Amino acid sequence: MKNSMAKLSFLLFGLVLLLAACGGGNETSTESTEGNSGTNTDTEQPTDAKSFKVGITQIVEHPSLDAATEGFKAALEESGLNIEFVDKNAQNDQSMNTTIAQDLVNQGVDLIFANSTPSAQAVKGATSDIPIIFTSVTDAVGAELVESMEAPGGNVTGTVDLHPDTIANTVAFLKDELGAKKVGTVYNTGEQNSVAQIEQVKALLEESGLELVEAPVSTSAEVKQATESLIGQVDSLYIITDNTVVSALESVIDVANANQLPLMVGELDSVKRGGLGAYGFEYYDIGYEAGQMAVKILNGEATPAEIPAAYPANLKLLINKSAADNLGLEIKDTWNAEVYE
Structure with missing residues (x-):
């Protein structure tokens, strides 16, 4: 009887050890699976990739x-x-x-x-x-x-x-195609980029026998009033890529449309917002x-x-058809312009 009990105890002890070993094996397998999953993910996105x-x-x-x-x-x-x-x-x-x-x-x-x-x-x-x-x-x-x-x-x-030809092409368009003589502009004198452009615009207009009439602003809230101050003094408007004015461009467009003034702008997105035209990219x-x-x-x-600083490529003329129609302006084939409708 004692021998039988000893044998039974030994068998039970062995069974416990076997179950423990199986349990430990499962835990190791789980960790390994997680590790393999991580390894696969790391293949796609390495953990040492910066x-x-x-x-x-x-x-x-x-x-x-x-x-x-x-x-x-x-x-x-x-x-x-x-x-x-x-x-x-x-x-x-x-x-x-x-x-x-x-x-x-x-x-x-x-x-x-x-x-x-x-x-x-x-x-x-x-x-x-x-x-x-x-x-x-x-x-x-x-x-x-x-x-x-x-x-x-x-x-x-x-x-x-600013493409090197943008301002020169715009000034030529104002003179030759729109018959402008006095061009009005609104810009922020606190923006260095605007001051640089205005200097070029003024010089090229003077070379072409045209006059620039300026209306400076310091905030976007001043844009509409500044534009209105140009009425009666100018026969056209030219808005450069001034951040302050462009952020309030609708004010300029409203004044231009109400007074039948052609509005040339400095970039293509402003044409899509209602400007007549722009040489841009x-x-x-x-x-x-x-x-x-x-x-x-x-x-x-x-x-x-x-890395050299770069100028924009692919300069093109874009004309807003609605703005042209409002002015009774024919879009000529010789302009080689893209038309925004």
Whole structure:
């Protein structure tokens, strides 16, 4: 009996050990499965692949700048890099613009995309270490963002938003096709990019025997009144790529339409909003090209100093048919224009 009980006890002890071993085996198998799953995931997205934080600072919301930001993001997203975007918009507030620049630097972002001249100037003043890519900048050299277009130097490069022929073509169109003699303009004297453009416009108008009548503003709330002040003094309007005015462009369009004044604008999105015409390009494209520059920098292929700043390509004339009809203006084949309806 004792032997039988001993044998039974031994068998029961062995069974307990066997069950424990099986249980331990299952736990090990579960950990291994999780590990294999992680390994498979790591094959698709390696755990040692670097992720990047990219800051975006934009001076104000309007279609052209928004399109440039969209193009920039698209280029980075298509690159396959692991990107976290930190989006900031200053709502045309210079104090906030400066605060945003410092905040992005304090966050330790890997690269900053500055959309507009004021945005780029603010971030350049905040850091000399973090790479900066700009777009929607009219005069990168004059704004002291780069040493030259060909050799930017420092930590800044990007794409400008003024084709060398834009203003000259617009002035010629105002004179030859619209018969303008006195051209009115509204712009923010506090925007360096605007001042640079106005200087070119004035010089070219004077060379062509035309006169420029200026109505300066400092905020978008002043745009309508400034435009109205030009009535009776001018026979046409020309709005450059001024961020303050373009953000309130509908005010200018309303005054122009009410007074039957042709309104030439500085970029294509403003034509789609109601301007008569513009020699321009797609802001999405210059944003996309800026994004391609950013990819090279994040991949370690080049530094900002090694990437030439770029002018926009594919300059074209776009005419708004409704605006032309309102003026009783025939769209001529000789203009070689695209028509927005």
